[in-house]
Amino acid sequence: PRVRLNSLFKNGYSSKVEYKPIRSVLVANRGEIAIRVFRACTELGIKSVAVYSEQDKMHMHRQKADESYMVGKGLPPVEAYLNIPEVIRVCKENDVDAVHPGYGFLSERSDFAQAVIDAGLRFIGPSPEVVQKMGDKVAARVAAIEAGVPIVPGTDGPVTSKEEALEFCKKHGLPVIFKAAYGGGGRGMRVVRKMEDVEESFQRASSEAKAAFGNGAMFIEKFIERPRHIEVQLLGDKAGNVVHLYERDCSVQRRHQKVVEIAPAPRLPTEIRDKMTEAAVRLACHVGYENAGTVEFLCDESGNFYFIEVNARLQVEHTVTEEITGIDLVQSQIRIAEGMTLPELGYTQDNIVPRGYAIQCRVTTEDPANDFQPNTGRLEVFRSGEGMGIRLDSASAYAGAIISPYYDSLLVKVISHASDLQSSASKMNRALREFRIRGVKTNIPFLLNVLENQKFLHGVLDTYFIDEHPQLFK
Numbered sequence: 001p002r003v004r005l006n007s008l009f010k011n012g013y014s015s016k017v018e019y020k021p022i023r024s025v026l027v028a029n030r031g032e033i034a035i036r037v038f039r040a041c042t043e044l045g046i047k048s049v050a051v052y053s054e055q056d057k058m059h060m061h062r063q064k065a066d067e068s069y070m071v072g073k074g075l076p077p078v079e080a081y082l083n084i085p086e087v088i089r090v091c092k093e094n095d096v097d098a099v100h101p102g103y104g105f106l107s108e109r110s111d112f113a114q115a116v117i118d119a120g121l122r123f124i125g126p127s128p129e130v131v132q133k134m135g136d137k138v139a140a141r142v143a144a145i146e147a148g149v150p151i152v153p154g155t156d157g158p159v160t161s162k163e164e165a166l167e168f169c170k171k172h173g174l175p176v177i178f179k180a181a182y183g184g185g186g187r188g189m190r191v192v193r194k195m196e197d198v199e200e201s202f203q204r205a206s207s208e209a210k211a212a213f214g215n216g217a218m219f220i221e222k223f224i225e226r227p228r229h230i231e232v233q234l235l236g237d238k239a240g241n242v243v244h245l246y247e248r249d250c251s252v253q254r255r256h257q258k259v260v261e262i263a264p265a266p267r268l269p270t271e272i273r274d275k276m277t278e279a280a281v282r283l284a285c286h287v288g289y290e291n292a293g294t295v296e297f298l299c300d301e302s303g304n305f306y307f308i309e310v311n312a313r314l315q316v317e318h319t320v321t322e323e324i325t326g327i328d329l330v331q332s333q334i335r336i337a338e339g340m341t342l343p344e345l346g347y348t349q350d351n352i353v354p355r356g357y358a359i360q361c362r363v364t365t366e367d368p369a370n371d372f373q374p375n376t377g378r379l380e381v382f383r384s385g386e387g388m389g390i391r392l393d394s395a396s397a398y399a400g401a402i403i404s405p406y407y408d409s410l411l412v413k414v415i416s417h418a419s420d421l422q423s424s425a426s427k428m429n430r431a432l433r434e435f436r437i438r439g440v441k442t443n444i445p446f447l448l449n450v451l452e453n454q455k456f457l458h459g460v461l462d463t464y465f466i467d468e469h470p471q472l473f474k
């Protein structure tokens with residue numbers, strides 16, 4: 001479907017921004033996303049700089065940058081990438097003038113964005129104030145209300161006692177979902193359907209949150225039944241212009257974590273699409289959003305949608321949006337950080353037209369036959385699926401690579417693009433079948449089951465999809 005929207009620019013197209021080219025970018029990240037950003041830099045004639053942990057000494061992302069420097073010597077694997085002073089020091093010593101945070105690690109830390117700016121460097125992302133506001137669930141919800149964007153009814157702030165939890169549930173009714181106030185990544189959530197379970201579930205969820213995130217405070221929201229997770233990709237510039245790049249459907253989730261993503265959302269009525277994209281742009285304009293970001297919504301069966309959160313960074317699934325719009329989001333991020341405006345980049349809302357359907361499968365080194373436990377070791381054999389309409393974004397996917405237990409288990413992102421959902425799924429299916437991987441188990445058998453499911457092929461999706469189809473695990 002070719003959908004066109006009227007542009008929602010704040011005060012018409014504005015372009016009074018100082019342009020200052022970026023010559024060198026450090027990526028404060030690892031793995032496939034670091035390489036994704038290096039590639040964009042190289043294409044733009046910009047020097048790329050990697051940082052790597054001691055554990056990642058042999059990792060591919062280090063090889064793919066023009067220069068690389070070790071950080072966090074002696075620190076545990078994840079902490080190495082969270083060491084702000086060291087990242088800044090590497091920048092200063094090596095003539096770096098901008099930092100890209102990727103996703104995860106420091107990407108949503110406003111103190112990091114601020115430290116980068118204080119060091120006289122440019123942060124390729126939103127302003128520290130916006131990163132801070134969007135990372136604070138309460139502040140983000142307030143911003144949504146102010147911008148006239150519907151939100152899920154929920155507590156006004158973190159809840160720490162079972163009495164408060166019970167009070168909310170009595171007032172708003174069940175079901176509700178408990179979420180760790182300081183959690184994320186789909187972890188630390190629990191759905192409660194019976195009043196007599198509220199107190200005990202709260203206690204349990206809260207102590208789990210305390211164990212996992214160091215804080216037992218919870219948010220409580222009304223649980224939306226059979227929601228679709230639909231998110232809108234945005235780009236904003238320094239002049240206050242904002243465009244959307246349509247939406248992605250990320251309803252295919254396992255334990256609230258995304259597994260397969262599709263752009264655009266299949267079977268989404270144009271009227272709802274228009275309302276959602278407009279709401280997302282309104283919110284971005286309201287908070288002065290700059291650079292790439294995503295507004296996430298849950299959509300119920302009657303077509304109502306509710307804001308859940310803003311991801312003030314590039315997302316794992318940005319690739320499917322790139323495929324349907326032909327816009328390189330990472331290059332756009334860099335250009336915006338340099339001071340280019342959206343009209344200068346040629347991005348007016350009318351110029352952004354989605355074509356066909358793109359699907360992304362996250363191929364992970366997890367064993368579906370063993371409850372998706374991460375599998376590690378040496379990749380003895382690795383041959384990938386290729387061909388027309390297939391894109392691969394990976395880091396450690398090659399014969400001889402050591403899959404370590406230190407970081408997440410994403411091996412390769414496989415992205416297909418074709419004129420319609422079924423052809424896209426069929427390209428993906430064919431490509432996944434071409435893979436030959438020995439030495440480490442992957443979730444490919446599970447992904448193939450998803451791709452052959454009739455509901456999936458017809459785009460009949462909600463977040464219950466995986467749980468309701470036990471045959472996917474066979």
Ligand code: ADP
Binds near residue numbers: 186257463
């Ligand atoms: P995180 O920040 O941990 O990723 P989100 O708030 O983005 O958490 O939610 C992740 C997923 O959890 C959603 O995509 C959805 O499947 C489910 N979820 C979250 N809030 C609700 C809700 N109020 N009702 C139903 N499902 C929800």
